[in-house]
Each structure stands twice: as C-alpha cells, then as structure tokens.
Amino acid sequence: MNHNPIVGDTYFDENREAFNLIFFDSDEAILKPLGLETSRISLPIPRDEFEQQVQSGFYRPEYSLKHDNDTLTEDQEKEINKREPYLVELQALVDAGHNPTSPKTMAILKSNVHDKYHIGIHKHGNSSIARWWKEYKAADYKLKKSVSPRKQQPKRTDTASENFLNQFFVDTWVKGSTANISAGYDAYKKAVEAVQSHNDAIMLMSDSTFRRRVESLNKFNIIFNSGNYAEIKRALRTLSKKIQTSYVMERVEMDRMSLNFCLIDEDGQPTDTVDIYIALDCHARYPLSVTYELGCAEDTIGVVNSFKRIFYRTSNSLNAFGVPNKVIVDNGPGYKSAAFRSVVERLGCDLVKAPSNEPWKKPFVESFIGTLRSEFFEGGKFEGPDGKIIIGLPGYKAKRTSKNSSPISNDNLKKAAAITIEEFSKLLHDYLVEYVNQPHSSLNGKTPQQVWNESVNEKPLVPVNKALVEAACHYKEETPKLQSRGTVRIDHQFFYSDELHRCARLVEKLNPDQDMRVSVKYDPDDARWVTVIADFDCYEQKVIFEKVENRALVGEQLETPVSFEELNENKASVKRRDISIMKISKIVKQTTRPRRDSKEVESAKKNAAKGLSVAERIKQSNKQYTKVPKSTQSVKPKEEDKNSKTKRRRKNLLRDDRQTEIWPT
Known part of the structure; x- marks a missing residue:
C-alpha cells in the first residue's frame, strides 16, 4: 500500500459500492x-x-482530506522560494499594524527584502505580492498550502494527429477536391473517424485549429508570389518539415524547369531553349530522374519519359531508382493528361495533382529547382579552357527579376549559347553526383546518398518489373492494318512476330472480307517493340500480342531504347537525354556575318589624318553617299553562292531522347 489508511477514508469495490473505514488497527479493519x-x-x-x-x-x-501530503512538485518548490522572503517580511509588517496592500507598505516591504535578501526592488510588482498575500491568508497562513500545483495543460495536438492532418492536406486538400474550408473540415472528420477504428492515437482537431492551418498555408501563396527568393527558400524549408515521410520512394515530386539557356548542337548551330524535367524522392532529397528537352513545350511525351526514368538507375554514381508509392505533380498540360494518369495507375502508383500556381503543395522539388538554379546555373564555379574560373554556366541568362522587365528574346539566347550538348550533359551529371554526396541541411547533416542507403537497408524497395514498366509506357495508340505477312507499320517502322503472322493468315482464311485494322500501343521514345491488340470476328475476345519486335533491330540493338525519331532520321544527335570540380573543355564563340547592305564608314582617326576642314569633310561625305543614276550603274551578273546550301539554316523538327549512360538490362 502506498498510504496508511485513516479512519474516515472512503473505499469503492469493483461494483462501485462505497464503504467507510470506521475502524483500523494492527489486527483488522472494519468497513461500513x-x-x-x-x-x-x-x-x-x-x-x-x-x-x-x-x-x-x-x-x-x-483519499480523505485528513491526509497531509507534503510532497511538492518542482514548480511548487520554486514558487515557494520566490514568495517566502516577501511573505515573511509582509507578515512582520502586518503584525506591526501596517495595511498589507497599501502602496506605502509595499514600498517598505520591497526595501526590506532588498536589504536582507538582495533582491531587486522592481523584481515583482505590487499586484503579484498582493495576490500572494491573499492566497497565503486563505491557506491559514501556511506557505506550502498557499502554493497550488501548476495545472498541466493538455497539448492541443500530438505528433501522430499533427502528422495525420498534414498528410490530409497533402492527399485531399492538395487535390482540389474540397471547395471550401467547411467542406474540407467535414472530409477531414470522416478521414479521422475511418482511421480511428484501427489507430486510436489519432485525435480529431477542432474546427478552429483546422482553419488556422489553412490560413497558414494560404500565407505561403503570398510569399511565393512576392519574388523574394530568400523568403521563398525559407518558406520551402518550413513546408518540407511539415510533410513527414518514413522511407524512400514513399513520396516523389515531379516538376518542369524552364531555362533562359541554349546549347550548341553537333553541327555547331545554337539549339532552342532548354527545359528540364525533374523527379525527386522527398525522404532522401535524391534526384531520381533528370531529363531535358530542347525547344519542346510541356507534353505527355516529356512527362512520361521523365516518369519512366524513375524505374531505372541513371548511372553507377546516381544509382537510386525504384517504384514510387505516391507521385505529386501539378496541373501542367503534360502532367494532367489522361495518358500519363493511365501509365501511373498501371504501375500501381498513387497520383496526386496540385495546382500549378501553388508551389507550396510540392515544396521538395520546388526547393531543389531553386538549389539547382542558384548552385549550378547561376553560382556554379567552372574552369574554362584557359584555366580561368567562370562564375555561372556560360550562356545562361537569369530569370527576370521584375514583372516589368522584358523577357530575353530567343535570338539573344541563341547568340549567347557557348556550351555543347555533350558538355552540358557531363557538367549536369557531375553536379548531381556532388549534390547527392554532400551533407544536406534538412537531413541532419547526412548526405542524400547516406539516407537512401539507410532507408533501403531498413525497408527494402519493391522490385522493379521492367516488363511491366515497358508495357505500361505504351500509351500512344494507332490503328494500322495488319498485313498478310504479319507486320504492322508505325511511324515508318515495321513490327513483326510469328504469332502475329499466324493470326493474319488465319483471319484471311476464315473471312477474306475482314477489316484488318488492329490497335497498336507504343512508346514514342522506345521503338524496339509495340503491343498489338486484335479484335477480329473469328475470336471470342480480344487477343493481345506483346513485345512485337521492330524488324530493323536485331541482337544488341534491342538492349538499349531508341526513339522512333532517331531511327527515322538516322542521326546521332538527339533532343531528349538523361543527365549523365567541373571543367569546360571548349567554349564556342559565335561569329556574326558583317553587314553587306551599306558602305563601311571611315573612322574618326582616318578623317583626322587627312587634314581636311569640317566643311570639306561634310562635302566629301555627301559626295560618297550620293546615289548614282541607274543608267550609270554597272550591273553585275548574279553569281550562285556555292555555300548557300550549307549556310541555309535547317529547321530541325526532331524531338527524341537518349541515355547518356548505358541503359540497364
């Protein structure tokens, strides 16, 4: 027993019936x-x-009130030590006939306490001392009883409930399925009730708490629209802490980054502007997929290509890959397409769409884009061919700092281009390798590579089914005719299989008038094989022919993906690539043609050297630019420019992609 029973105590049995202890000694106890x-x-x-x-x-x-519990809490002991000097001295003044709460008594009290206990005169106010005296008097002048235990205020939220609320904002609020706060809170209540059946640690937040969370999130929109990059970075770090993840590939955010930046192609000509697609693992801050395009607007092809690279390692140095659990994207034209949603769902991933004008709903990839822009494109240190250090990637032009400033024209960007495509791929790859092996401020000083490895060891990744990935990425569809020899033609490429050949012969034999059109699904960036779906009258149901191979590719050519555009053009230069201290081997200086539509003006030095007066100079200049009558002009026969074909700008409509590193088998 933790206490000594006292006569008069009340006890309750298991049936909640009350008994009074009327007798208690060393032999027995009597309960009434x-x-x-x-x-x-x-x-x-x-x-x-x-x-x-x-x-x-x-x-x-x-417990009876007769129990005298002398145990004090730590807060009570501190409060007693603070009050005791004042109450002891005030008791003496009151015994001497002073009014305990008058200003004159308080002045004398503070002076006495200062002299005896060396406590500052202005340490405590008159109202606080008067309240202490009131409580001391109510406790029958017993100091310990006058100090009540501090009330323990229960926390409004706990970690589990707070994390659940943050997850609700990510999963439901971000999707835009809640039109207003009231509807959002109703959806939140239903979500809490559903999860409480198997997890009673989740507590329902109040309506006011829910509204405060929404208001705090809305404030981030103001910050992101302010243009203050320091405040934006700080806000993104705060948001990243609110979203909790437990393991890698639990949450992957994707986005597209547009750049004022052009490259030099293999022919020495400037390309169109560069746009980068990024997929980032939020737990380890690891860039899983970084692909770029040249002069292509955002569309399904670029988005699916970026998503597909998540399932394959980029290189031996960037070896993170796997099956994502949840994919967060915005409502851009490529990300909101039905084809992309179909690919994501076929691979068993949950797609969450956030409004494109609210970047706070995918803070991890937004933060990484800001880091990539500031540390690589704007602030990266590069060693030029001459050994000099260059700050910022040559040819890159920063974003507009003001809405009133005019955008940079494509012609000026092309004139500034100085890095080749191959050089850019190597530099970007080297930077990302350095990024994943440097301590990250949001990872408690660990590197993204360390966090990735630790998470994989604790929770192994779901194995990647490469055949399923390839089949899921066959999202484009055409309906060509199945030829009698068992081939279908897609974008100038022929695909054949023995099973397809036998199907064609059987159908023609059973029904010569049968429409031979079939449905063909394929990936524009992988022309190695297609999927053919035949729905003929002679079959009870649709027949699917998977991995119908390209007749133009054999052996080792089927091991590495190759796009339709690359096969059709038979060119090594491609537009979509994966990214494969940084040194630039060559900076291209573009030369502009001299003006041919007017005569060259003599310099001031040449005119001064002739010793002519001002009037004579004006007269000579007028004479030089006076038009000659047509009758006296000598007509020169037009000569064909031998180099006109080589000088003519070729319009390249290609858009394709190729790994800078070997595609894994």
Missing part, C-alpha cells in the same frame, strides 16, 4: 457500507487481507 437504502452490516476484515485487497485494486480508496 454507505447509502441510504443499504441493509448490509459492517464488514470486519483482517488487516493483511484488507491491505492485499487494496493493493490488488479490489478496494479503491478515495
């Missing part, structure tokens, strides 16, 4: 039933048995 309607007699119980029943909980005591 309480209640007006009770007819039971008092119960004499041996002391040892009574103590065992109390210890086991059969009888539960309701």
Whole structure:
C-alpha cells in the first residue's frame, strides 16, 4: 500500500459500492457500507487481507482530506522560494499594524527584502505580492498550502494527429477536391473517424485549429508570389518539415524547369531553349530522374519519359531508382493528361495533382529547382579552357527579376549559347553526383546518398518489373492494318512476330472480307517493340500480342531504347537525354556575318589624318553617299553562292531522347 489508511477514508469495490473505514488497527479493519437504502452490516476484515485487497485494486480508496501530503512538485518548490522572503517580511509588517496592500507598505516591504535578501526592488510588482498575500491568508497562513500545483495543460495536438492532418492536406486538400474550408473540415472528420477504428492515437482537431492551418498555408501563396527568393527558400524549408515521410520512394515530386539557356548542337548551330524535367524522392532529397528537352513545350511525351526514368538507375554514381508509392505533380498540360494518369495507375502508383500556381503543395522539388538554379546555373564555379574560373554556366541568362522587365528574346539566347550538348550533359551529371554526396541541411547533416542507403537497408524497395514498366509506357495508340505477312507499320517502322503472322493468315482464311485494322500501343521514345491488340470476328475476345519486335533491330540493338525519331532520321544527335570540380573543355564563340547592305564608314582617326576642314569633310561625305543614276550603274551578273546550301539554316523538327549512360538490362 502506498498510504496508511485513516479512519474516515472512503473505499469503492469493483461494483462501485462505497464503504467507510470506521475502524483500523494492527489486527483488522472494519468497513461500513454507505447509502441510504443499504441493509448490509459492517464488514470486519483482517488487516493483511484488507491491505492485499487494496493493493490488488479490489478496494479503491478515495483519499480523505485528513491526509497531509507534503510532497511538492518542482514548480511548487520554486514558487515557494520566490514568495517566502516577501511573505515573511509582509507578515512582520502586518503584525506591526501596517495595511498589507497599501502602496506605502509595499514600498517598505520591497526595501526590506532588498536589504536582507538582495533582491531587486522592481523584481515583482505590487499586484503579484498582493495576490500572494491573499492566497497565503486563505491557506491559514501556511506557505506550502498557499502554493497550488501548476495545472498541466493538455497539448492541443500530438505528433501522430499533427502528422495525420498534414498528410490530409497533402492527399485531399492538395487535390482540389474540397471547395471550401467547411467542406474540407467535414472530409477531414470522416478521414479521422475511418482511421480511428484501427489507430486510436489519432485525435480529431477542432474546427478552429483546422482553419488556422489553412490560413497558414494560404500565407505561403503570398510569399511565393512576392519574388523574394530568400523568403521563398525559407518558406520551402518550413513546408518540407511539415510533410513527414518514413522511407524512400514513399513520396516523389515531379516538376518542369524552364531555362533562359541554349546549347550548341553537333553541327555547331545554337539549339532552342532548354527545359528540364525533374523527379525527386522527398525522404532522401535524391534526384531520381533528370531529363531535358530542347525547344519542346510541356507534353505527355516529356512527362512520361521523365516518369519512366524513375524505374531505372541513371548511372553507377546516381544509382537510386525504384517504384514510387505516391507521385505529386501539378496541373501542367503534360502532367494532367489522361495518358500519363493511365501509365501511373498501371504501375500501381498513387497520383496526386496540385495546382500549378501553388508551389507550396510540392515544396521538395520546388526547393531543389531553386538549389539547382542558384548552385549550378547561376553560382556554379567552372574552369574554362584557359584555366580561368567562370562564375555561372556560360550562356545562361537569369530569370527576370521584375514583372516589368522584358523577357530575353530567343535570338539573344541563341547568340549567347557557348556550351555543347555533350558538355552540358557531363557538367549536369557531375553536379548531381556532388549534390547527392554532400551533407544536406534538412537531413541532419547526412548526405542524400547516406539516407537512401539507410532507408533501403531498413525497408527494402519493391522490385522493379521492367516488363511491366515497358508495357505500361505504351500509351500512344494507332490503328494500322495488319498485313498478310504479319507486320504492322508505325511511324515508318515495321513490327513483326510469328504469332502475329499466324493470326493474319488465319483471319484471311476464315473471312477474306475482314477489316484488318488492329490497335497498336507504343512508346514514342522506345521503338524496339509495340503491343498489338486484335479484335477480329473469328475470336471470342480480344487477343493481345506483346513485345512485337521492330524488324530493323536485331541482337544488341534491342538492349538499349531508341526513339522512333532517331531511327527515322538516322542521326546521332538527339533532343531528349538523361543527365549523365567541373571543367569546360571548349567554349564556342559565335561569329556574326558583317553587314553587306551599306558602305563601311571611315573612322574618326582616318578623317583626322587627312587634314581636311569640317566643311570639306561634310562635302566629301555627301559626295560618297550620293546615289548614282541607274543608267550609270554597272550591273553585275548574279553569281550562285556555292555555300548557300550549307549556310541555309535547317529547321530541325526532331524531338527524341537518349541515355547518356548505358541503359540497364
């Protein structure tokens, strides 16, 4: 027993019936039933048995006020030590006839406390001392009883409930399925009720708390639209802490980054502007997929290509890949397409769409884009061919700092281009390798590579089914005719299989008038094989022919993906690539053609050297630019420019992609 029973204590049994302890000594205890309607007699119980029943909980005591509990909490002891000098001195003044709360008494009290205890005169106010005296008097002038224990305020939220609320904002609020706060709170209540059936640790937040969270999120929109990059970075770090993840590939965010930047192609000509697609693992801050395009607007092809690279390692140095659990994207034209959603769902991933004008709903990839822009494109240190250090990637033009400033024209960007496509791929790859192996401020000083490895060891990744990935990425569809020789033609490429050949012969034999059109699904960036779906009358149901191979590719050519555009043009230069201290081997200086539509103006030095007066110079200049009559002009026959074909700008409509590293088998 943790206390000594005292006569007068009340005890309750298992049936919640009350008993009063009317006798207690070294031999026995007597309990008297309480209640007006009770007819039971008092119960004499041996002391040892009574103590065992109390210890086991059969009888539960309701402590009498006669118990004097002298144990004090740490806060009470501190409060007593603080009040004691003032109350002791004030008691002496009151005994001497002073009014305890008058300003004159308070002045004398503070002076005495200062002299005896060396406590500052202005340490505590008159109202606080008066309140202490009131409580001291109410406790019958007992200091310990005058100090009540500090009330323990329960926390409004706990970690589990807070994380659940943050996850709700990510999963439901971000999708835009809630039109207003009231509807959002109703959806949140239903989500809490559903999860409480198997997790009672989740607590329902109040409506006011929910509204405060929404208001705090809305404030981030103001920050992101302010243009203050320092505040935006700080806000993104705050948001990243609110979203909790437990393992890698739990949450992957994707986005597209547009750049004022052009490259030099293999022919020495400037390309169109560069746009980068990024997929980032939020737990380890690891860039899983970084692909770029040249002069292509955002569309399904670029988005699916970026998503597909998540399932394959980029290189030996960037070896993170796997099956994502949840994919967060915005509502851009490529990300909101039905084809992309179909690919994601076929691979078993959950697609969450966030409004494109609210970047705070995918803070991890937004933060990485800002880091990539500031540390690589704007602030990267590069060693030029001459050994000099260059700050910022040559040819890159920063974003507009003001809405009023005019955008940079494509012609000026092309004139500034100085890095080749191959050089850019190597530099970007080297930077990302350095990024994943440097300590990250949001990872407690660990590197993204360390966090990735630790998470994979604790929770192994879901194995990647490469055949399923390739089949899921066959999202484009055409309906060509199945030829009698068992081939279908897609974008100038022919695909054949023995099974397809036998199907064609059987259909023609059973029904010569059968429409031979079939449905062909394929990936524009992988022309190695297609999927053919035949729905003929002679079959009871649709027949699917998977991995119908390209007749133009054999052996090792089927091991590495190759786009339709690359096969059709038979060119090594491609537009979509994966990214494969940084040194630039060559900076291209573009030369502009001299003006041919007017005569060259003599310089001031040449005119001064002739010793002519101002009037003579004007006269000579007028004479030089006077038009000659047509009758006296000598007509020169037009000569064909031998190099006109080579000088003519070729319009390249290609858009394709190729890994800078070997595609894994």
